Amino acid sequence: MAKASVIIPTFADWPSLAECLSCLQGQSVSSDRFEIVIGNNNPEPALPEGFVLPPNCQVVWQPRPGSYAARNAAVAQACGEVLFFTDSDCRPQPDWIARGLALLEQRPETDRIGGYIRLYPRGEGWTLPELYDKIFGLRQDRHTARGYAATANLIVRHALFRQVGPFEETLYSSGDKEWNQRATAQGSKIFYGADVIVAHPARASFAALRKKRLRILGGRFQLRRARGKPIRPTLPKYLFPSVSVLTRLLREPGLSAMQVVRLWALDYRLRLAEFRELLALLRAGGSARRA
Template identity: 35%
Template sequence: MIDDAQLEQAAPMGETVIQPTGHAPVPRISVIVPVWNRPADIERCIRSLQKQTLPQSDYEIIIVDNGSTDSTPAVARKSGVHVLVEPRPSSYAARNLGLSAARGDYVAFTDSDCTVDENWLAKGLEALDRHPDNAVVAGPIELFSENMPTSSSVCEAYERIFAFRQERNVARGAACTANWFCRTAVVRQAGGFRSDLKSGGDFDLTRRLQAAGYPVVYAPDALVFHPARATVSELCSKARRVIGGRMMMRRNRRNPLHWWAGLTIDTLRRFQTLFTERCPLVMRARLSILLVTLWLAACWEVLLITLGGEPRRA
């Protein structure tokens, strides 16, 4: 672990730190949100961030547009927040750009399709203050939709069982950047996110930080809300993106048999979890079919990448 004297303003992954201009008060924490073609979502996200109980002078909001081709940048600028543009197609490259511009002692990350509880920043800072060892703090990501929590939709039922198990992630030394806090200089010193990744970069960075001596802790009252995916297409897209990210992190493992075996084991474990859930027999059967569908989608992505295809972006 490095000491305070070594926590200098290093740019992530060799990038240039964007120096602040003017005489605006220095915030305590910087919130960074990457976005790509989500005008309605980013407007809702910013609105929730601007309603924090933390004094507005204590935080700044940095939106990083990741090459949107619609009205997303204009919607973000209309909200009066700091907007940057990262053209490289990677949400992690976008997060690194935001990190280079951050002026706060601490940094918080969430996603453009999320909304946050009004006490999110206050509770995140409380957790950081309880851990002067420069811990990574991760909070829960709760699903929402018009039909939750008793949805009859098989996709939303799947999400309720398997999506965003942040407490379990933390127990394994990882965390999703949908709800993620850390000291800014610590993340910069670690080199930031791997900008070559399109999925899995949050787990990669968190595990690197933990290996460097920074613990990962769970803050159950720092709440973020994420919409449940409502279609099979959305779930298949996520399954393909996730396996693509894993393959990019382990470029030396190009044998598709390795990845197909791993996907099969993971799917069997999900079947085991499914059959411990209390749900109607018909829903369990539909969820079983969905599990097989997602397994096939991920296996197809493995084949495409093995043959030279590019991983999908978020």
């Protein structure tokens, strides 16, 4: 079985990182079958006092802001044949590495896997924003059908990463999509790993959903400008509630009529916020927000 390198960027998120490392220490494969490389993106290289690293873990300091710069720095020190990308707020399930490696062995024609990201509520039940995030956020089944996957749960053969090249470090968002598009353009195949699972807390507030939405918008804006593509706001997309979103909500099992209405209204608020941000980006010439 190939050796794995787990790549985790972190920025001022040590408590969550400690939980992520605890999950990795509980993997079903032995610790000598994988290493953990943390890309420390904090302004200072020092770890918090008393922060304990597993024996198979190393930290690489990358002061250049941005999670993709931190990932690149970590990959540069990685020795594994397979790269397992995740985030400090993710909780890899005990068989995450074993299932990912086994799937690549079973599918030699595949060199990328987008694994399932299982969202969970922070409390006893789902808040409305959490429910929205569960339905619309981090849908790796949909992403992989379009040729990409989020780095919260992305598995890549190291040889492919060397071939495609590093993440675009100027991006604060959508760098994973941009990298995967380059890989697809070179003939790389991606597969959805429904049993290769990490858990991730759902966003619990409108502010958190809005922050993510605007960050992704900033990344898309940067990419289109870099590629010389025109940026033309489509007014109906932003100024009117989305019929396609309503249709999807009506098809979602287990939702009450009231939940459908409230989720649809929440989506409309997010679209209005996105439209205001897009106008601001157009006026300012484009500036991305940090993740």
